[in-house]
Amino acid sequence: MEGYLYYPGCTLKTKASDYEESAMAVMEALGKPLVEMDDWYCCGAVQSLTTDDLMHQLAPIRTMCCAQEQGEKELVTLCDMCYNVLKQANERVRENPDDLETMNEFQDEDPDYLAEVEIYHLFQILQDMKDDIKKKIVNPLSSLRVTPYYGCMLLRPEKAAIDDTEDPSVMEELLELTGAEVIDNPKRTECCGSYHTVNRSDIVEKRVKEIVGRAVEDGADVIVLSCPLCQFNLEYHQRTTEFEVPVLYLTELLALAFGISVGMKKHKIDPIKKFKEKDILE
Amino acid sequence: MKVKRDIEFLEKVEELSGQSVNACIRCGTCSAGCPFVEEMDVLPERIFKKIVLGDKEGILEKNTMWICAACFTCSVRCPRDIDIAKIMEAVRQIMLREDIDMVDIENIDNIRELPQLAIVGCFRKETG
Numbered sequence: 072m073e074g075y076l077y078y079p080g081c082t083l084k085t086k087a088s089d090y091e092e093s094a095m096a097v098m099e100a101l102g103k104p105l106v107e108m109d110d111w112y113c114c115g116a117v118q119s120l121t122t123d124d125l126m127h128q129l130a131p132i133r134t135m136c137c138a139q140e141q142g143e144k145e146l147v148t149l150c151d152m153c154y155n156v157l158k159q160a161n162e163r164v165r166e167n168p169d170d171l172e173t174m175n176e177f178q179d180e181d182p183d184y185l186a187e188v189e190i191y192h193l194f195q196i197l198q199d200m201k202d203d204i205k206k207k208i209v210n211p212l213s214s215l216r217v218t219p220y221y222g223c224m225l226l227r228p229e230k231a232a233i234d235d236t237e238d239p240s241v242m243e244e245l246l247e248l249t250g251a252e253v254i255d256n257p258k259r260t261e262c263c264g265s266y267h268t269v270n271r272s273d274i275v276e277k278r279v280k281e282i283v284g285r286a287v288e289d290g291a292d293v294i295v296l297s298c299p300l301c302q303f304n305l306e307y308h309q310r311t312t313e314f315e316v317p318v319l320y321l322t323e324l325l326a327l328a329f330g331i332s333v334g335m336k337k338h339k340i341d342p343i344k345k346f347k348e349k350d351i352l353e
Numbered sequence: 354m355k356v357k358r359d360i361e362f363l364e365k366v367e368e369l370s371g372q373s374v375n376a377c378i379r380c381g382t383c384s385a386g387c388p389f390v391e392e393m394d395v396l397p398e399r400i401f402k403k404i405v406l407g408d409k410e411g412i413l414e415k416n417t418m419w420i421c422a423a424c425f426t427c428s429v430r431c432p433r434d435i436d437i438a439k440i441m442e443a444v445r446q447i448m449l450r451e452d453i454d455m456v457d458i459e460n461i462d463n464i465r466e467l468p469q470l471a472i473v474g475c476f477r478k479e480t481g
Binding site: 117267278 | 369439
């Protein structure tokens with residue numbers, strides 16, 4: 072395959088379409104297009120952690136089986152939660168071949184999953200393309216102060232970590248390529264409150280106040296991340312604060328620096344206003 | 354107060370989590386790093402003590418396992434290598450399998466605004 076086989080998951084097709092559009096455009100510009108899988112299933116969003124619950128491992132395993140049947144050994148995700156669920160499910164069946172056998176027997180009309188597909192998050196692919204990225208920058212973001220936010224699912228648990236669990240740097244390295252000033256945020260690996268946004272929004276509001284508050288204190292113009300749930304939480308719950316900090320997908324910033332007009336349509340806090348203020352957009 | 358010791362509960366938690374609850378030395382590293390600890394009725398390491406004691410009833414009335422969002426911060430930091438998120442999940446699962454349901458769908462007034470992965474994630478963690 073010329074580019075990479077890509078697993079979208081549910082949210083990338085709807086609420087987080089800005090992320091999908093911008094990631095597709097960036098990878099196309101880099102000559103490694105993302106090619107959506109012929110068939111896929113919702114991953115289940117959170118990893119099922121009990122030893123006896125194989126039923127909730129089936130969806131990620133079936134998706135990885137679809138990649139296998141397309142003849143691919145590498146599968147790329149954009150959403151942090153999808154990445155984490157697929158990665159943990161894959162590692163689990165590698166460590167417990169009996170579980171895999173049980174699931175393969177249950178799925179008797181599908182081919183057996185051989186656990187040979189590798190799961191990657193887009194940042195791992197971009198990390199290996201820094202020279203190519205540098206060459207594509209036509210609109211340096213030198214007037215912009217950005218702060219990365221990793222959240223949980225790229226870094227924990229250890230077997231799913233794409234970087235150092237306590238001191239990651241992949242986002243900082245990618246952001247520096249855009250010419251933006253990267254600001255350290257000590258809250259960057261703390262949980263945003265995750266699914267509590269559904270029925271305990273008070274918990275998420277407190278987290279957002281701390282995380283965004285720190286970014287504001289340190290003078291960040293925008294927060295950058297890749298998880299659609301963190302993106303929703305950090306933007307939506309700012310309505311209970313005095314803050315107004317746009318929260319962007321890293322690929323939206325890359326596209327901007329590449330001079331590609333894409334994404335930035337579904338934000339609760341308009342990033343375009345900020346970019347005009349900073350003379351990045353006309 | 355005397356606690357009715359429910360050893361089956363301890364055994365079930367260890368079976369479902371694949372973790373040894375007895376390995377906990379109550380150092381409090383989990384509580385120190387937990388971003389949600391302020392919301393919890395009982396600190397995580399105190400819950401482990403209750404599990405070891407088999408105090409199922411005492412745990413049932415606490416909110417600790419429902420506040421845990423499985424962010425794995427404690428799991429990567431535990432000096433005894435206990436995957437604490439798995440223990441919290443095991444306790445949640447024991448409750449959920451007894452038909453305890455934590456989500457009131459009727460009262461989620463912004464459900465159309467929520468991203469799918471929030472709803473799916475919440476239902477996975479808080480409904481049976």
